[in-house]
Amino acid sequence: QQKVQQSPESLIVPEGGMASLNCTSSDRNVDYFWWYRQHSGKSPKMLMSIFSNGEKEEGRFTVHLNKASLHTSLHIRDSQPSDSALYLCAASMYTGKLTFGDGTVLTVKP
Amino acid sequence: NSKVIQTPRYLVKGQGQKAKMRCIPEKGHPVVFWYQQNKNNEFKFLINFQNQEVLQQIDMTEKRFSAECPSNSPCSLEIQSSEAGDSALYLCASSLSREYAEQFFGPGTRLTVL
Numbered sequence: 278q279q280k281v282q283q284s285p286e287s288l289i290v291p292e293g294g295m296a297s298l299n300c301t302s303s304d305r306n307v308d309y310f311w312w313y314r315q316h317s318g319k320s321p322k323m324l325m326s327i328f329s330n331g332e333k334e335e336g337r338f339t340v341h342l343n344k345a346s347l348h349t350s351l352h353i354r355d356s357q358p359s360d361s362a363l364y365l366c367a368a369s370m371y372t373g374k375l376t377f378g379d380g381t382v383l384t385v386k387p
Numbered sequence: 388n389s390k391v392i393q394t395p396r397y398l399v400k401g402q403g404q405k406a407k408m409r410c411i412p413e414k415g416h417p418v419v420f421w422y423q424q425n426k427n428n429e430f431k432f433l434i435n436f437q438n439q440e441v442l443q444q445i446d447m448t449e450k451r452f453s454a455e456c457p458s459n460s461p462c463s464l465e466i467q468s469s470e471a472g473d474s475a476l477y478l479c480a481s482s483l484s485r486e487y488a489e490q491f492f493g494p495g496t497r498l499t500v501l
Contacts, residue, residue, distance in 0.1 A: 309487050320478060320492040328487070363428060372443055373485035374420065377430035 280304045283366050283378035291386050296353040298381045300366030301346070307368035310342060310349045311375065315363045356385045391493030393479050398498045400469045408496040409461040412481030419462050420490060421454060424476040436462065437485055469500040
C-alpha cells in the first residue's frame with residue numbers, strides 16, 4: 278500500500294501562475310518531509326525540507342506542514358517553463374530511508 | 388551540483404544474466420542509499436550503508452540483489468539473475484548522516500533486461 282500519496286497526478290499552470298502540490302503520509306512514524314524535483318532524464322534534486330509545523334519560504338517556493346494530519350504542500354509562485362518537471366514528495370524518519378510518493382508532473386505553459 | 392558518480396549510465400542484460408552497477412558517493416559522505424525508480428516513477432528503497440555496514444534493506448534485496456560498500460572502493464549493487472521486472476533506473480544517493488540529512492542523488496544506472 279502506498280504510504281505517501283501525492284495530488285494531483287499532473288498539473289498545468291500558465292507562466293507566471295501559482296502551482297500548488299499536495300502530499301500526505303499514512304505512516305504516523307514519519308516526522309520529516311522532503312520535496313525533490315526531477316527534470317526529464319535527470320536525477321532528483323532536493324528543493325526543500327520541513328519537519329516543523331507551519332511554513333517555510335525560499336525564494337519562489339513555499340512549503341507547509343501540518344504534523345497532525347501529516348500533510349505537506351508545496352507552492353511555486355511566478356512559475357517558469359523551467360519549473361516543468363516531476364515533483365516528488367518523500368517522507369522519512371530516524372532510519373533515513375526516503376519513502377516517495379508517485380509524484381506530480383508539473384507543466385508550465387509559456 | 389551533486390558529485391555522486393554512478394557507472395555505467397546504461398546497462399543491457401538478458402534474462403538470467405548478472406547486472407552490476409557502481410556508485411562513488413560524494414566525498415565525506417559516509418551514508419549511501421540505493422533506490423529503484425520504475426517506468427511509472429515509483430521509487431523503491433533497496434538498501435543503505437553507513438561506511439561498510441548495512442543499515443537497512445528490504446526483503447527483495449536479500450534474495451537476488453546483493454550490495455556492498457567496501458572501504459576505498461566504489462559501492463556496488465548486483466542483481467544475480469536479472470528479470471524483466473528489474474528494468475528500471477537505479478539511483479544511488481549519499482548523505483552526511485543517516486538521520487534527517489539531505490540525500491544527494493547520482494545520475495543513475497538505467498538497466499534494461501531483455
